[in-house]
Amino acid sequence: MTTPFHSVRTLAFRPRPSCAFRPNTVTGVKRRTFADDNAKHNALPQAQEGQTGPNMQQAEHVSEEAAKMSQIMGTGSGPDIEGQGTPVQDILKEDEEARKHAPQVMKDSLKNPQSAHNAKPSTRPFSTLARRPAPAAMTPDAFDAAELDPSMIPTELQRAAYTATSESQAPESSIIPAEKLGHKFPLPTLPLPPNSHKDHRHHPVVHQVTNLLMRDGKKAAAQRNMAVILSTLRTAPPPTYSAARPLLPGCPPASHLPLHPVLYLTLAIDSVAPILRIRSQRGAAGGGVALQIPVPLGLRQRRRQAFEWILDAASKRKSRGSGNDMFAQKVAEELVAVVEGRSGVWEKRAAVHRLATTARSNLTYGRGGRR
Amino acid sequence: MSSSICLRCLKRSLVPIEASLPPTAAQRAAFSTSPSLSANPPKKKGAVGKPVVRAGKTLKLAKNKRASTVRPPAPGERKALRKRVVLSNTNALEVPGLQDLTTDNVDGGAVKGMRGTVVGLGNDTVDALRALEAFKPTQGWSLFRRPASLVRRETAELAELLQAVKESDGQGQQQVERRVVFGEKLSGKSVLLLQGMAMAYLQGWLVVHYPDAKDITIAHTSYRPVQTADGDTIYIQPHYTAQLLGNIAKANHGLLSGMRLGKQHQLPVPVQANISLARFAELGANDAELAWPVWQALWSELTAPSQPETEGLQRPPIFVGLDGVDYIMRDSAYLDGEARPVHAHDLALIRDFTNFLSGKTELPNGGMVLAATSASNRPSAPTLEHCLSRGHAEPQLPSLLAARDRLREQCTTAQSTADLDLSDIDQLLITLPTPLADQLRVFRRKLLASQGRGIFSSETIQQVCDAFQPELPRWDPYLAIDQRVADVMGRVTARKVQGLSKEEARGVMEYYARSGMLRGAVTEGLVGEKWTLAGEGIIGELEKGAVRARF
Numbered sequence: 001m002t003t004p005f006h007s008v009r010t011l012a013f014r015p016r017p018s019c020a021f022r023p024n025t026v027t028g029v030k031r032r033t034f035a036d037d038n039a040k041h042n043a044l045p046q047a048q049e050g051q052t053g054p055n056m057q058q059a060e061h062v063s064e065e066a067a068k069m070s071q072i073m074g075t076g077s078g079p080d081i082e083g084q085g086t087p088v089q090d091i092l093k094e095d096e097e098a099r100k101h102a103p104q105v106m107k108d109s110l111k112n113p114q115s116a117h118n119a120k121p122s123t124r125p126f127s128t129l130a131r132r133p134a135p136a137a138m139t140p141d142a143f144d145a146a147e148l149d150p151s152m153i154p155t156e157l158q159r160a161a162y163t164a165t166s167e168s169q170a171p172e173s174s175i176i177p178a179e180k181l182g183h184k185f186p187l188p189t190l191p192l193p194p195n196s197h198k199d200h201r202h203h204p205v206v207h208q209v210t211n212l213l214m215r216d217g218k219k220a221a222a223q224r225n226m227a228v229i230l231s232t233l234r235t236a237p238p239p240t241y242s243a244a245r246p247l248l249p250g251c252p253p254a255s256h257l258p259l260h261p262v263l264y265l266t267l268a269i270d271s272v273a274p275i276l277r278i279r280s281q282r283g284a285a286g287g288g289v290a291l292q293i294p295v296p297l298g299l300r301q302r303r304r305q306a307f308e309w310i311l312d313a314a315s316k317r318k319s320r321g322s323g324n325d326m327f328a329q330k331v332a333e334e335l336v337a338v339v340e341g342r343s344g345v346w347e348k349r350a351a352v353h354r355l356a357t358t359a360r361s362n363l364t365y366g367r368g369g370r371r
Numbered sequence: 372m373s374s375s376i377c378l379r380c381l382k383r384s385l386v387p388i389e390a391s392l393p394p395t396a397a398q399r400a401a402f403s404t405s406p407s408l409s410a411n412p413p414k415k416k417g418a419v420g421k422p423v424v425r426a427g428k429t430l431k432l433a434k435n436k437r438a439s440t441v442r443p444p445a446p447g448e449r450k451a452l453r454k455r456v457v458l459s460n461t462n463a464l465e466v467p468g469l470q471d472l473t474t475d476n477v478d479g480g481a482v483k484g485m486r487g488t489v490v491g492l493g494n495d496t497v498d499a500l501r502a503l504e505a506f507k508p509t510q511g512w513s514l515f516r517r518p519a520s521l522v523r524r525e526t527a528e529l530a531e532l533l534q535a536v537k538e539s540d541g542q543g544q545q546q547v548e549r550r551v552v553f554g555e556k557l558s559g560k561s562v563l564l565l566q567g568m569a570m571a572y573l574q575g576w577l578v579v580h581y582p583d584a585k586d587i588t589i590a591h592t593s594y595r596p597v598q599t600a601d602g603d604t605i606y607i608q609p610h611y612t613a614q615l616l617g618n619i620a621k622a623n624h625g626l627l628s629g630m631r632l633g634k635q636h637q638l639p640v641p642v643q644a645n646i647s648l649a650r651f652a653e654l655g656a657n658d659a660e661l662a663w664p665v666w667q668a669l670w671s672e673l674t675a676p677s678q679p680e681t682e683g684l685q686r687p688p689i690f691v692g693l694d695g696v697d698y699i700m701r702d703s704a705y706l707d708g709e710a711r712p713v714h715a716h717d718l719a720l721i722r723d724f725t726n727f728l729s730g731k732t733e734l735p736n737g738g739m740v741l742a743a744t745s746a747s748n749r750p751s752a753p754t755l756e757h758c759l760s761r762g763h764a765e766p767q768l769p770s771l772l773a774a775r776d777r778l779r780e781q782c783t784t785a786q787s788t789a790d791l792d793l794s795d796i797d798q799l800l801i802t803l804p805t806p807l808a809d810q811l812r813v814f815r816r817k818l819l820a821s822q823g824r825g826i827f828s829s830e831t832i833q834q835v836c837d838a839f840q841p842e843l844p845r846w847d848p849y850l851a852i853d854q855r856v857a858d859v860m861g862r863v864t865a866r867k868v869q870g871l872s873k874e875e876a877r878g879v880m881e882y883y884a885r886s887g888m889l890r891g892a893v894t895e896g897l898v899g900e901k902w903t904l905a906g907e908g909i910i911g912e913l914e915k916g917a918v919r920a921r922f
Binding site: 155156157206223224226227230231234235236237238258259260261262319320321322323325326 | 444449450452453457460461462463464513514792794797798887888890915919920921
């Protein structure tokens with residue numbers, strides 16, 4: 001099979017994907033869903049209030065129909081629907097069509113009423129009644145209120161408020177399962193928001209950058225520095241984008257950034273983040289020369305590399321003032337410089353990418369044995 | 372500015388040590404502790420024939436040489452950058468419908484009506500407060516479009532006090548309100564002081580403010596002993612006094628320029644007899660040598676009884692504020708001739724303030740003396756602490772005794788301890804200050820335990836009630852009390868600044884959101900969450916958590 005376009009067909013032609021800037025997406029990790037999600041999707045559709053839904057106008061039950069029919073005809077001996085329901089046998093007695101299609105057991109029992117009696121279940125030889133334990137003595141007199149700390153005992157006001165709410169909600173609690181009674185506050189709606197856990201309460205970028213700012217395990221100092229960085233970004237004038245250094249596609253207009261400092265920080269870091277690093281494989285090139293192999297980076301790895309470069313650049317800046325917060329101010333100035341395209345970090349990124357481009361032929365190393 | 376040399380007599384030194392600097396904030400630090408760093412970089416010498424003989428003992432290595440050849444920052448320049456006060460953030464949104472505090476709405480009733488809302492400060496008020504150094508760099512002014520503050524319960528109370536002083540005008544003895552506000556760190560004490568100054572300024576009072584007592588007492592400014600008429604030795608601080616005079620003249624320029632000298636004063640330089648007080652204060656501000664006599668003369672003018680019918684001799688009520696009162700209620704860092712520490716009350720500026728605070732110096736035209744403690748980096752001042760806790764507990768004692776008496780009446784009709792109505796005691800347990808609440812808790816426990824072996828006797832309850840005599844906090848007898856501090860604090864009202872209520876927290880958080888600083892809707896849940904995380908509404912913590920992303 002030789003076609004003149006053989007080589008052309010092996011080239012994949014894909015348009016460049018338009019990638020909107022999403023600061024919080026993590027590629028490669030499946031989004032976690034919750035058990036409730038499925039139940040929500042499979043739930044039956046419900047009609048709006050006052051309107052007829054899809055399954056609301058259905059044919060009546062067969063016994064209701066028979067009762068109406070007999071009332072109209074004046075026969076007067078239709079099935080009793082107000083009572084305890086109509087036995088199948090009664091319906092079958094009157095309806096010849098139904099009798100024809102009835103199962104064999106029913107046909108037999110109609111012919112021979114004795115067998116129907118045999119089908120009646122007999123009583124159990126043992127009792128199924130469970131003995132309930134006597135209720136524990138939890139009357140107000142049973143425990144001594146004096147032993148408790150007074151702050152634990154509800155005040156008169158609180159008692160009045162509690163009885164008022166429990167009385168007003170009594171009819172409601174018969175409809176809704178009475179889960180409110182045991183809680184002082186209503187239960188939260190599930191699923192909980194992603195930042196509701198105390199260890200994940202910060203934005204992921206803020207969390208990572210705070211840890212990168214930390215020196216000697218002093219997290220509180222790192223958090224103060226982070227707050228200073230964000231405040232400085234808040235109060236600094238909006239940046240002017242540089243045409244020579246394009247940021248991530250889909251970035252917001254510059255005037256929006258100061259009011260959303262976390263976005264500002266994320267945009268600066270993600271724009272200048274390298275997508276590759278160079279791994280030096282020793283002895284692979286022969287003659288004692290290391291072979292340079294480009295390796296793709298994950299999202300957190302890219303951000304970490306970018307922020308380390310920014311930290312390096314910031315520490316080389318000249319401090320203008322004195323005091324605790326000056327380093328944080330230098331970092332903030334460097335972030336602004338990155339967004340404005342003035343920072344030297346861009347050169348570092350370009351150098352890595354250039355090297356990776358020249359070393360791309362080494363990508364085959366290690367694939368399928370020796371070269 | 373007067374010439375530093377008297378050309379006729381050449382009496383003063385030709386080169387005054389500290390007058391060469393311009394009269395700015397840098398003047399307060401009259402000497403520098405880093406002279407070698409502030410020197411110009413050494414010039415490169417040309418080729419020398421012989422190797423230079425080693426001059427000193429310092430080892431000279433390449434890495435020890437100063438790398439940069441640019442001129443190092445001037446003394447105080449880097450500190451000035453750190454202490455810079457920024458009052459505006461152009462990125463923040465303009466809050467629509469933000470009401471200003473004006474002369475029309477500073478009376479007690481109107482301020483009370485604005486409780487729970489944020490009110491802005493007008494331009495001239497901001498200028499005056501800035502001149503008084505009332506804004507601090509640690510406060511959150513730099514995050515919002517223009518200065519605005521929350522009207523809280525304590526603010527409304529302050530407005531009513533100012534109103535009361537104003538209404539006592541012309542009824543014989545003028546009322547003077549003297550109080551110290553204290554409270555937790557970041558609870559808004561300094562901003563309350565600022566609000567007091569703003570309201571006093573808008574009501575046409577003369578406002579004097581000691582911006583930070585720490586600067587006066589930590590021995591960073593020049594001092595000199597002088598003898599008073601009683602024979603005591605006090606220490607004047609010429610440069611700091613000049614600084615304060617400058618602040619006063621700048622902040623109250625409109626008022627002071629309408630007043631003139633009314634008495635004869637002994638001054639080292641001849642002064643025009645009917646000079647306006649504004650120019651008189653500037654005279655002292657421009658020359659540190661003149662500052663102390665001018666300060667004394669100015670105060671004797673301002674505390675003279677007002678003569679409204681005479682042009683230039685009318686005297687308004689005075690607001691005197693001081694921040695960081697802990698620093699003046701202990702020994703200062705200055706040393707006397709025998710190298711013993713000087714008590715802060717022996718510093719002349721502080722002595723003037725404590726005389727106002729204790730009421731020793733009268734303010735015949737009425738006024739208010741307000742001091743705030745400082746809770747961050749607080750020096751220990753045990754006597755002050757004791758006086759404050761006692762002063763805070765004292766007004767609560769009657770309500771406690773009344774609750775006890777009500778219980779005592781109840782026990783004649785009650786059949787068991789369950790019949791006793793303890794609701795007001797439980798309420799008091801929440802509101803009372805700690806020392807009283809502890810005693811009340813013990814009393815409550817005894818009361819409920821008195822029903823021994825199921826037998827209830829009203830006599831026992833009565834005995835327990837009679838035995839309950841709540842006590843105010845007592846001084847630890849094994850510690851030496853600072854009697855001078857105790858005397859000053861004797862008649863001063865102590866007021867604790869509590870956390871915000873939820874409504875007030877909601878008001879300030881809505882302001883944050885409308886300024887664009889807080890993203891998202893201000894719901895009841897969010898307010899409750901932030902209020903709780905802020906230690907039940909400590910406003911500084913609330914700001915940290917909601918605006919500064921520091922939680």
